[in-house]
Amino acid sequence: MPRGPRTASARGLLLVGIVIVLVAVSTGAVSAQRANVSTVDSCTTIDTPGRYALTGNVSGDIENPDAACIEITAGNVTLDGRGHAVTGTGAGHGIEIDGTENPVSNVTVRDLRASNWSIGVFALGSDNGTIRRTITENSTEGLALGASSNYTLVNNTARGNAIAVALGGQSQNNTLRGMVAVENKWGIHFERESANNTVLDSVARNNSRWDYYSERNDAENVVRNLELSTATLSFAGQNVALRSVTAPPALPRGMGNLDSYVEVTDTRGGESTLSLTMSYGNAQNSVELWRHDGQRWSPVGRAQVDSAARTVSANLTEFGTFGVLADAGAGAGGPVTVSVDDGPVQRTLSTPTATPTATPTPTPTPTAGTEPSDTESTTTTATTDVARGASGAVTDVFTLGPLRAILVVLGVAALVTLGVVALRERDGGPGFNR
Structure with a gap:
């Protein structure tokens, strides 16, 4: 028998209910993933894959010059500074990605300031990482790679250091984009077989020694659109300073x-x-x-x-x-x-409006493709965690937020209505035409 308008209406109601519930559940799952962030509020070692965030400024008095305040020894880690500072007393490393004992890859450090260290942000013996939107200052080396390859350094500012950005010890095939090196002794620096790197759309100005420096390399590095105070340059060079x-x-x-x-x-x-x-x-x-x-x-x-x-x-x-x-x-x-040309330089990161409240717990490997675009503004934007239970994980539907809760209620109501229609049809009442 042909289906009447009630059949079509019921089927439409079923479809709407299913879609609403699926949307609510999927957005809840995404929010749960975002919520699953471990917090960092002091010097520590991160040895478990996952997402981590600073809850405030961190300071450390490191006596060992080779030690780090925040050391990352696991791969598949994202450390989000949320605009906060990691400050030292002149020795040690502020943030260190350390792959000297075990292979470490796919680490992202972003949105933080590192000041008063021997090295502000340092990747040693690791690969395939990202350092994004950091400010490093008043250190011997602001941002450095040692024996680390296939990194992306993007939208970082280094000022007031002896060396702004240093790549050494066979650090190759790295990309530096949107870098700003100003008011240091040396600007962008490559040495000890650190070749085949690329510098794109960057600034090196008012560095008292050299804006760009390369030494003891057996091949060229490529630079496109490097802005000095008195020139904009593109070049391929080996063992030169400009x-x-x-x-x-x-x-x-x-x-x-x-x-x-x-x-x-x-x-x-x-x-x-x-x-x-x-x-x-x-x-x-x-x-x-x-x-x-x-x-x-x-x-x-x-x-x-x-x-x-x-x-x-x-x-x-x-x-x-x-x-x-x-x-x-x-x-x-x-x-x-x-x-x-002495245009403005990024000197501050915005202060976050909210910080995570979860207790530090190991978290799963981050999902690929969830990082912000490399072309984002260098100004840090604050993010707010979703509500969560005492354990830091999403506990029930009401922690998904008001909008998703409403969607779930509407979806359930649609499905209940459909059930009533089906029961009436079974009992001979109006419903699907036979």
Whole structure:
């Protein structure tokens, strides 16, 4: 027999009930997973996979220079600082991912400040990790990798350190993106066979020694869009150091200033190579790449100018001070005043509005793909845990939050109504047509 409107209505009601219940349960499961965060409120060792979060600022007085305040010795760990600080007294490591005893991979450290350490945030002998949105300052080394590969360092700021970002001891195939190294002695630093790394869209300014430094490497590192105070550079280089030039030598007659200068030196004699691209601003006349060798300026042979992209490129075998200069006819030349780019730098992380309340308990391995996007803002955003029972785990439907509780109630009501309709049909009342 054909089904009537009541049949369709009942079936629709069944479908709605099932969908509502499934949505409520699934969102509850996601919330349960987010809720299952272990808390950290002091120096500790994290030796179990899971998700961890700081509940407040942590301080440690570490006497052993090789010891750490918060040491991570397990893989598949996420440590979320929630904007809090880990502060030392000048020795030891603030956060250390330690894979020297057992293999450690897939560790994420994010959203925290590390100050006054020998190394602020350190990955040693580990791989495939992420360090995101940290501020490291007033330390010997702000952020460092030692014998660690396939890391992603993204949107980190290092300031006031001896070395801002240091990769050494065969740390290879790492990606540094959105890094900011300002007001240190050395900026971004690679040494001891730490090659085949990539630096993207980063800033290195006002570092008193060198903004970029590489030494004792047997292959190149690649840099794209590194902003210095007086130049934006892209290059592939081995055993070279580069820094801003705020007071270049007087220009040769007939050449004009375009505010694009960099000093380059070799750090290992004949084993230094550099393929350099320098950007420049608006130029009305033709431009060239010039080199000052300490005594005089001369044009760099075989330099390639891309006027559409406003770049000049050259493979360099001799070093010194380089400048992109414009043809000024019979004028210009002489001393110049360079416009210095000293834009704002991320110096603070926002204070969280809520902290987790669960007691520290081992948690499952984080689900892949749950980390924030690498392109997120460098400002930390606060997150709020869902309600939970005394054990820290979701205990019943009412801990899922008001909206999910309402969804469950509506779904159950729909299913109960459907049951009543079915009973009436069985007893000969209105229902499905036979």
